[in-house]
Amino acid sequence: MKKGIVLLVLMGLLGVVLGATAQTQRPMVTAFQEEPDFLDPHRTTRFHSLVVLSYVVEPLLDMDPSFQPVPLLARSFEWSEDKLTLVFHLKQGVLFHTGQEMTSRDVKASYERYFRLSPLENYLGPKYNGITEIQTPDPYTVIFKFATPKPLALYHIADAHASIMPADWLATMPDEEVGVKGLVGTGPYRFDRWIRGDRIVMKRFAAYNHAPDYISNPGPAHAEELVMRIIPEAATRLAEILAGNIDYTFDVPLMGYQQLVANPNLQVYMAPTYSVQYLVCNMKRELFNDRRIRLAIAHAINKEEVVKGAWFGIAFPLYGLVGPGTTGYWKGVEEIAYAYDPEKSVAYLEQAGWTAVDRDGVRMKDGKRLELTLISFSNVDQWRRAAEVVQAQLAKVGIKVNLALAEVGATYDRARAADYDLGIFRNTWWMGEPYLTFLTHSVNIGSSNFGQWKNETIDTLLDLSSNALDDVLRRDAFVVAQAIVVESAVWIPLAVNVNVVAARRDVGGLDELFSHPWQPPLMRALVLYKR
Amino acid sequence: MLVPTLIGVTAIVFSLMHVSGDPIRLLFGPNVSEEKVLEKRAELGLDKPIHVQYWNWLTRVVQGDLGLSIHVQDRVATLILARIGPTLELTILALILTVVIAIPIGIISAMRPYTIVDNVSRFVALFWVSMPYFWLGIMLMMVFGLRLRLLPISGRGGPLWTVDGLRSALLPVLTLGLPPIALFTRLTRSAMLEVINEEYIRTARSKGVHEVIVVVRHALRNALIPVVTLLGLRLPWLFGGAVITETVFAWPGMGRLLVNAVMERDYPVVQGIVLVIALLTVLANLVVDFAYTLIDPRIRYG
Secondary structure, X not given: OHHHHHHHHHHHHHHHHHHOOOXXXXXXXXXXXXXXXXXXXXXXXXXXXXXXXXXXOEOOEEEOOOOOEEEOOEEEEEEOOOOOEEEEEEOOOOEOOOOOEOOHHHHHHHHHHHHXXXXXXXXOOHHHOOEEEEEEEEOOEEEEEEOOOOOOHHHHHOOHHHOEOOHXXXXXXXXXXXXXXXXXXXXXXXXXXXXXXXXXXXXXXXXXXXXXXXXXXXXOOOOOEEEEEEOOOHHHHHHHHHOOOOOEEOEOOHHHHHHHHHOOOEEXXXXXXXXXXXXXXXXXXXXXXXXXXXXXXXXXXXXXXXXHHHXXXXXXXXXXXXXXXXXXXXXXXXXXXOOOOHHHHHHXXXXXXXXXXXXXXXXXXXXXXXXXXXXXXXXXXXXXXXXXXXXXXXXXXXXXXXXXEEXXXXXXXXXXXXXXXXXEXXXXXXXXXXXXXXXXXXXXXXXXXXXXXXXXXXXXHHHHHXXXXXXXXXXXXXXXXXXXXXXXXXXXXXXXXXXXXXXXXXXXXXXXXXXXXXXXXXHHHHHOEEO | OHHHHHHHHHHHXXXXXXXXXXXXXXXXXXXXXXXXXXXXXXXXXXXXXXXXXXXXXXXXXXXXXXXXXXOOOOEHHHHHHHXXXXXXXXXXXXXXHHHHHHHHHHHHHHHOOOOHHHHHHHHHHHHHHOOOHHHHHHHHHHHHHHHOOOOOOOOOOOOOOOHHHHHHXXXXXXXXXXXXXXXXXXXXXXXXXXXXXXXXXXXXXXXXXXHHHHHHHHHHHHHHHHHXXXXXXXXXXXXXXXXXXHHHOXXXXXXXXXXXXXXXXXXXXXXXXXXXXXXXXXXXXXXXXXXXXXXXXXXXXX
């Protein structure tokens, strides 16, 4: 009898544990693969951090779907004739999450902090002959005084890294605690709590009503609560999406793409993003000074196959180093990019004297095998697979590639020490001019120019594309720079990533979200809703 | 031995962490100028020789300060305190699960050796041990979380004493606790088989002592010594398993914090966690030593 009662109680308890389900209204749940480091717009360099903090803080300007800077916290702006003064008229009645009104004082304090702390700031600040003085003649007017004209200033001002936070709040917070202990802004969501390793919770900011015109909902956001779950493992994220526990996510595991598309309870959208992957030849290696070798490699690469093999077809072939989701993209690169042509590749190798072939099929010259070391990252499956596909493609024309795949830290060590022949890297930036400068300008040899190549024409063109006052000259310089980069075959573009969103059927607003080329976080916050 | 052990472990880990990777480069990404990287490195004292950096860390630790994380800019102690609870939840529950299942199976197998009961129990135990944590975790998740929808797929639902907390802990605890069962079952079985034929057991039986008392009080107490020893040694193994289990189940524990810190070369966090794990291991061995005296009163420490 006693045993029976104990058994019944145990079964009852098990039933409670297994059967209990939350009865309360579910918040909007999204999932991230990577956890932000900290949510300080002025200090972070991480993509995931920038996405998350963009729900909370905002810059003066935003970028509309045609890549034009449009007012966000600013109502309007005007340049002086000499392009050395930029006047911003702020929107009135914009509130911080503390309830305090945003004024010119907050803009000044935020910009001063941004110039002081941001590792990415290399254009607007006084150190770069940009804004040397910030005047605040009244609470709704901010005047930026420039030492030299900065034609790309509006793009940099529209960057979420230059977001505005309350001056009083910043004064009370030590720099290292902003975005760690809390975050205050004017965005559609206010920061509620962060359970490290698990989730970030945000609550709707009911007073939000100042979205730019290109967004149909001026505010507030539709969902009262937003939960951002951190799920690093792809299989787990996939299971959560399939189970309907995630309302929407941009971190879709590519291996499960077909499964997600086939699921009637889900909707899947995709569009190219501004994150590009490329193969690069290390010009410090004497071999690559012979352009024919670089051309042989460029013609041996089948980008479509790389996309299929490494990204399961969920990416697009990339023809120039600047992708279609980036400002300043020039479509002409598609015409001039080196086509997959193994015969041409072989011809170039033979012209360069690599005529003999050993019994392993590797080309030889003066008794030396054409053997190259390719470095990339082992911890991201797509990069590892891309390296393997490139290795197989180059083997077909007689180039033996030895893969040296390691995790991010070790790979960057080798890259900066120029200890490689070939490398596969990725870069992510929505502004074309600074982005191409990072990758190809000689000032970045030793940091992000992994071609390790100084080309004075490219340097001059990139300087012009960032600093020329004449809009046409600036645009043309950037187009020519893109063309020279492709023609050099030092950098061989491979693939442009896509933003894939998987969402439950009851999530609305995705059509509008995908009308913008990069589906910015502010739009995600305002247009997505649950039916 | 505690202090030299801790110094030795942390010094080795500190040195190995510096073999490759630059935490500032990893923090800033590729698009930041060398000048800003050097500035930050100097600000954090990472431009000093490695032995000076280690000495600085050690002197701070002695004063109770584990430092500031390079990657997430929070206090290391705060980060560890927030993450140690969920990890201990998993490891302690997994250890209890292992013991609760393995020891009875081991006893039954020993009491009825080479019978069908013994063979079946050994097969079941071996079945779990042959499964890697990663695979087992995904399978449990797919079956109970995705197909049957009985338990949450991932995440921590809350503290363990809440229904949601308990539900979310079940699958990770099973993942971590089931594979070591075979090891403990076999150990208990062989230790029991050794003891069960001793003369004092035969004497007890011949005196008409109830079989349960013979097994539990006389045989098991003596057989438990190697089992308890192994339990103490298993703790670092459990932390290793927790790293994988926490990743699979998106469990906000110390294992994931450690993996991320290693990838980001976040020296202060890695050092802090290594120190905590070393301390816990030493503590667990101390508990094992005391457990010996409880199991066998003849054991005394001077």
